[in-house]
Amino acid sequence: MIEFFQVNKAYQLGKKSITALHTTDLQIPTGQIYGLIGHSGAGKSTLMRLINRLEEPSAGRIEVDGLDITQLDASGLRSFRRKVGMIFQHFNLLTSRSVADNVALPLRLAGELSKSEINKKVSDLLARVGLENHAKKYPAQLSGGEKQRVGIARALATDPSILLCDEATSALDPQTTGQVLELLAEINRDLGLTLVLITHEMDVVRRICDQVAVMDGGVIVEQGQVADVFLHPQHPTTKRFVYEAEQVNEDEQVQNLAEVEGRILRLTFQGQATYEPLLARVAYQTAIEFSIISGRIDRIQNAPYGQLTVAFKGEKLEEAMQMLAAAEVHLDVVRYEEGHHE
Numbered sequence: 001m002i003e004f005f006q007v008n009k010a011y012q013l014g015k016k017s018i019t020a021l022h023t024t025d026l027q028i029p030t031g032q033i034y035g036l037i038g039h040s041g042a043g044k045s046t047l048m049r050l051i052n053r054l055e056e057p058s059a060g061r062i063e064v065d066g067l068d069i070t071q072l073d074a075s076g077l078r079s080f081r082r083k084v085g086m087i088f089q090h091f092n093l094l095t096s097r098s099v100a101d102n103v104a105l106p107l108r109l110a111g112e113l114s115k116s117e118i119n120k121k122v123s124d125l126l127a128r129v130g131l132e133n134h135a136k137k138y139p140a141q142l143s144g145g146e147k148q149r150v151g152i153a154r155a156l157a158t159d160p161s162i163l164l165c166d167e168a169t170s171a172l173d174p175q176t177t178g179q180v181l182e183l184l185a186e187i188n189r190d191l192g193l194t195l196v197l198i199t200h201e202m203d204v205v206r207r208i209c210d211q212v213a214v215m216d217g218g219v220i221v222e223q224g225q226v227a228d229v230f231l232h233p234q235h236p237t238t239k240r241f242v243y244e245a246e247q248v249n250e251d252e253q254v255q256n257l258a259e260v261e262g263r264i265l266r267l268t269f270q271g272q273a274t275y276e277p278l279l280a281r282v283a284y285q286t287a288i289e290f291s292i293i294s295g296r297i298d299r300i301q302n303a304p305y306g307q308l309t310v311a312f313k314g315e316k317l318e319e320a321m322q323m324l325a326a327a328e329v330h331l332d333v334v335r336y337e338e339g340h341h342e
């Protein structure tokens with residue numbers, strides 16, 4: 001478990017102090033894929049770099065599995081850092097070294113294994129990331145996705161329990177992004193590593209994260225299970241990220257809705273409810289009329305969900321809503337019908 005207790009980070013720029021992370025409490029459970037999303041300057045990198053003490057907190061305490069890392073001396077910090085791997089947007093590979101040498105480097109620095117043990121470990125790591133045939137190549141001879149695989153193999157070399165991923169897929173095309181995310185999810189599953197992942201794309205969060213923290217202006221403005229945050233965003237920043245991912249134009253939608261009569265609801269179906277003809281059944285039993293304004297079916301990690309924006313008209317609106325809620329459909333009223341009284 002990674003825990004922040006009242007952690008604050010300000011940078012000193014001459015006489016000016018810039019607070020990059022306002023006082024924050026945070027818990028990242030072991031084995032989770034935890035996403036940090038926010039616009040540029042929101043404080044994501046600062047928060048992440050506090051986890052391996054690339055940045056020192058200005059105040060507060062950070063514990064990893066109960067160890068107070070803010071109190072470590074130089075040698076304690078060195079051995080702690082071996083337990084925290086990191087991968088970067090631009091891969092940060094040594095261009096003059098072969099793929100195998102790049103992966104071997106942290107092992108050589110650690111100085112714990114013999115040459116043949118290092119060779120064996122490097123070939124196992126390259127096999128894990130699907131690069132067994134690229135050991136002798138140089139970074140310049142690799143595609144972006146392959147370079148990031150080398151970065152991942154190198155980060156795994158010291159058997160870390162935490163992997164920090166700083167915009168790891170931002171420089172990659174969509175297909176390669178998908179493959180690298182797959183690999184990260186597989187590593188999380190197989191090795192039980194905790195992954196902390198910075199991104200500015202909600203789609204990356206939706207695909208592999210268990211939990212997400214949305215950051216804005218050095219503050220975590222919303223935090224929770226990805227399905228909850230993604231399907232029911234509360235904070236305006238979160239809503240913007242979600243709408244961006246779904247390519248919803250909010251202004252356009254509000255204008256379109258002005259033309260529609262009745263009560264407008266957003267229905268979210270998850271699990272079993274995704275597959276059942278609930279809407280038709282409810283409409284039949286309550287004699288409400290419905291029209292579908294927009295809809296989408298997708299997956300969060302591997303679980304399907306559906307979201308429909310519908311207009312309901314009829315006498316038994318409340319009853320229809322109760323029936324849907326009883327079938328575990330989540331309902332948000334986007335707009336009440338004209339003349340509605342609470």
Ligand SMILES: Nc1ncnc2c1ncn2[C@@H]1O[C@H](COP(=O)(O)OP(=O)(O)OP(=O)(O)O)[C@@H](O)[C@H]1O
Pocket residue numbers: 011012013018019020038039040041042043044045046047
């Ligand atoms: N070393 C530094 N010295 C001074 N200010 C810094 C330093 N590093 C970051 N900052 C400032 O702290 C704030 C948060 O920066 P940070 O890099 O953590 O944000 P971010 O969300 O990771 O942004 P990006 O997505 O652009 O990397 C910004 O205002 C930034 O200018």
